[in-house]
Structures are given as structure tokens and as C-alpha cells.
Amino acid sequence: xxxxxxxxxxxxxxxxxxxxxxxxxxxxxxxxxxxxxxxxxxxxxxxxxxxxxxxxxxxxxxxxxxxxxxxxxxxxxxxxxxxxxxxxxxxxxxxxxxxxxxxxxxxxxxxxxxxxxxxxxxxxxxxxxxxxxxxxxxxxxxxxxxxxxxxxxxxxxxxxxxxx
Amino acid sequence: xxxxxxxxxxxxxxxxxxxxxxxxxxxxxxxxxxxxxxxxxxxxxxxxxxxxxxxxxxxxxxxxxxxxxxxxxxxxxxxxxxxxxxxxxxxxxxxxxxxxxxxxxxxxxxxxxxxxxxxxxxxxxxxxxxxxxxxxxxxxxxxxxxxxxxxxxxxxxxxxxxxx
DNA sequence: TCTTAACAGTTAGGCAGCCTAACCTTCCGA
DNA sequence: TCGGAAGGTTAGGCTGCCTAACTGTTAAGA
Numbered sequence: 001x002x003x004x005x006x007x008x009x010x011x012x013x014x015x016x017x018x019x020x021x022x023x024x025x026x027x028x029x030x031x032x033x034x035x036x037x038x039x040x041x042x043x044x045x046x047x048x049x050x051x052x053x054x055x056x057x058x059x060x061x062x063x064x065x066x067x068x069x070x071x072x073x074x075x076x077x078x079x080x081x082x083x084x085x086x087x088x089x090x091x092x093x094x095x096x097x098x099x100x101x102x103x104x105x106x107x108x109x110x111x112x113x114x115x116x117x118x119x120x121x122x123x124x125x126x127x128x129x130x131x132x133x134x135x136x137x138x139x140x141x142x143x144x145x146x147x148x149x150x151x152x153x154x155x156x157x158x159x160x161x162x163x164x
Numbered sequence: 165x166x167x168x169x170x171x172x173x174x175x176x177x178x179x180x181x182x183x184x185x186x187x188x189x190x191x192x193x194x195x196x197x198x199x200x201x202x203x204x205x206x207x208x209x210x211x212x213x214x215x216x217x218x219x220x221x222x223x224x225x226x227x228x229x230x231x232x233x234x235x236x237x238x239x240x241x242x243x244x245x246x247x248x249x250x251x252x253x254x255x256x257x258x259x260x261x262x263x264x265x266x267x268x269x270x271x272x273x274x275x276x277x278x279x280x281x282x283x284x285x286x287x288x289x290x291x292x293x294x295x296x297x298x299x300x301x302x303x304x305x306x307x308x309x310x311x312x313x314x315x316x317x318x319x320x321x322x323x324x325x326x327x328x
Numbered sequence: 329t330c331t332t333a334a335c336a337g338t339t340a341g342g343c344a345g346c347c348t349a350a351c352c353t354t355c356c357g358a
Numbered sequence: 359t360c361g362g363a364a365g366g367t368t369a370g371g372c373t374g375c376c377t378a379a380c381t382g383t384t385a386a387g388a
Contacts, residue, residue, distance in 0.1 A: 010275035041179040111174035133297010
């Protein structure tokens with residue numbers, strides 16, 4: 001990609017993502033008993049299979065303490081539960097509860113309701129572009145975490161360059 | 165759009181946006197003296213023309229106190245300055261400083277550098293899809309703020325349905 | 329076996345963005 | 359002139375994110 005095009009894309013991301021984030025967060029807040037946007041992906045990941053804290057931190061790109069605190073919040077609300085396999089008592093396995101599954105479903109519906117208002121004005125082509133673009137974003141930022149799964153932790157689970 | 169398609173899009177947004185947000189935030193943090201992601205759009209808006217606090221809050225979809233605090237931060241760093249027009253001394257006009265402009269430029273370059281690594285693996289078609297999708301996101305979330313510019317404030321600058 | 333290093337997670341402390349409630353100042357219309 | 363409306367700021371609180379420091383568990387080597 002030409003340099004200027006990359007620059008432009010970078011600026012677009014910087015301008016738009018925070019706005020989307022705020023909007024989504026506000027809508028979830030207003031919908032009552034909902035997971036924070038940062039926790040929704042977590043519940044979705046856990047919907048597939050139980051995971052350890054370290055795996056989750058790597059997958060989401062946050063530090064271990066942050067993930068530990070996030071999970072504590074989700075546990076408090078009854079959406080996931082911790083368990084320690086007898087095999088290796090250091091690790092903590094996180095599983096989603098039935099209530100957690102129901103909540104993901106509920107959030108999906110609420111988000112759909114809010115979003116359908118906004119998406120209503122779009123033509124079919126724009127909706128297709130939106131979905132395609134989200135797919136690329138996922139590929140770039142979620143499916144291919146920078147240096148995850150082989151970072152050296154103890155300096156956080158992030159890529160070295162990302163440390164504050 | 166069919167109901168299930170909207171639902172799916174909503175979930176995609178809920179899963180991906182926070183990850184992108186974290187990644188971008190981490191990269192800006194690691195780059196040193198940079199505006200928070202939430203402040204970048206602000207500087208960009210002010211690059212066009214000076215604005216009042218209320219305008220900025222409406223455009224960005226945040227409450228007036230939040231905008232006031234954000235601006236205080238930017239003032240402290242020397243990126244914008246407050247001024248009161250003699251015409252109406254209630255209002256506060258915010259202008260970007262030369263340093264602020266330079267910073268926007270610097271952030272653009274830093275973001276480009278980080279992003280180009282990630283975007284490097286994409287083929288031309290994917291890059292096009294990414295840009296197109298960002299354009300739609302902007303149209304949906306930024307260019308058409310829900311009920312802004314005609315909300316009744318004192319209950320915040322947000323749309324009534326968005327209040328916590 | 330015993331000691332030590334590596335590993336998984338938690339706790340403590342701190343920063344930033346977001347919110348509502350309450351407040352101050354300025355403007356304007358009756 | 360006086361009271362309400364309008365533009366901002368301050369105070370207090372929540373959450374997510376971080377690093378540093380700590381606890382408990384496992385594994386490896388003398």
C-alpha cells in the first residue's frame with residue numbers, strides 16, 4: 001500500500017474507532033445489566049471452550065493482571081466461573097456459565113436493536129462493505145495478534161513494543 | 165438487512181472494536197508523548213476550525229464535563245488553547261496550537277508505521293475492503309450522530325436513550 | 329532429596345476516559 | 359431589574375488499562 005494511503009487509513013482508524021467504542025459502550029450501559037464492551041469478546045471466546053487466564057490475556061491482548069480483574073468482575077456477575085484442574089494447580093480454567101451464555105445472547109439482541117436503527121439508512125452495498133471491512137479488521141487485529149503466544153511475559157503478556 | 169445479518173454485524177462490532185481500540189491505545193502509549201486515542205479526533209476536528217466546548221461534545225458524542233476535562237488535558241500539553249470571545253463571555257472557543265498541529269502530524273506518522281506492519285500481509289483487495297468499511301463506519305457512527313445538535317442537554321449532550 | 333528457577337495468577341497502586349449532580353457566571357427577555 | 363436559560367467547571371464515582379511486587383505450584387538439577 002502506498003505510504004499516503006496507509007497514513008490515511010491509520011488516521012481513519014484513529015478518528016473513527018473511539019467514536020464507535022463510545023457509542024457502543026453508551027448503548028450497552030443504557031441497556032442495563034450488560035457486560036462492558038471489553039468483556040463481550042471474552043464471553044464469546046469462552047463460549048467456544050474453557051480457557052486459562054494466560055490464554056485469554058494473550059488472545060485479547062491485555063496484561064495478566066487486567067485479565068484477572070476482568071474475570072473477577074465476570075465471576076461476580078455470575079457469567080463465568082473459575083476452576084483449578086487437579087493436574088496443575090497453578091492454572092485457573094475459566095468456563096462460561098449458562099447465565100453467561102444467555103447474557104451473550106441478550107447483548108446480541110440489544111446490540112442488534114440499536115444497530116438496526118443506524119444501519120437502516122444504509123443501502124445493501126454499504127452494508128456489504130461494512131461487513132467486509134469488519135472482517136478485515138478482525139483479520140488484522142484479532143486473528144493475528146502481533147507477537148502473542150510466544151511473548152516472554154513477566155513483562156506483561158503484550159508484545160515488547162507495546163509496553164507503556 | 166435481514167435480522168440475523170444485523171445481529172451478526174452487531175456481534176462483529178462488539179468483538180472487534182474493543183480489540184482495535186486496545187491495540188491502537190497501546191501503540192500510542194508506547195510511542196511516547198502522544199494524545200490518547202479519544203483525543204486524536206478532537207485535534208483533527210479543531211484542525212479545520214475553532215469550536216466551542218458544546219459543539220465538540222456534540223460532535224464527539226460525550227458529555228460536556230467530559231469534554232471540558234479532555235480539553236483541559238490538551239491545554240496542559242500545549243496542543244490547544246482556550247479563549248473567550250468578547251461577544252459572549254460564556255462560551256469558550258478552543259483552537260489548536262502549532263504544536264497541536266505538529267502532534268497530529270506526528271501521530272499520523274507513528275500510526276502509519278505501526279499499521280503498515282499489520283497491513284503488510286494484506287492483499288490489495290483486502291486493503292480496499294478495509295478502507296471502504298471504515299468509510300461506512302464513519303458514515304454510521306460519526307457523520308450522523310443519533311440525536312445530536314438538537315438534544316436538550318442538562319441531561320448530557322447525548323441522545324436520551326444513551327444516558328446511563 | 330533438596331534447592332532453586334520458572335511459571336500461573338493475584339494484589340496494590342496509579343492513570344485516563346466516561347458519567348451524573350451540583351455549582352458559577354453570563355446573557356437575555358419580561 | 360430580576361429570574362430563567364445557557365455555557366462551562368468542579369466534585370465524586372465507576373471501569374479498563376498498566377507496572378511492580380507478591381503468593382503458591384511445578385519442574386529441573388546437584
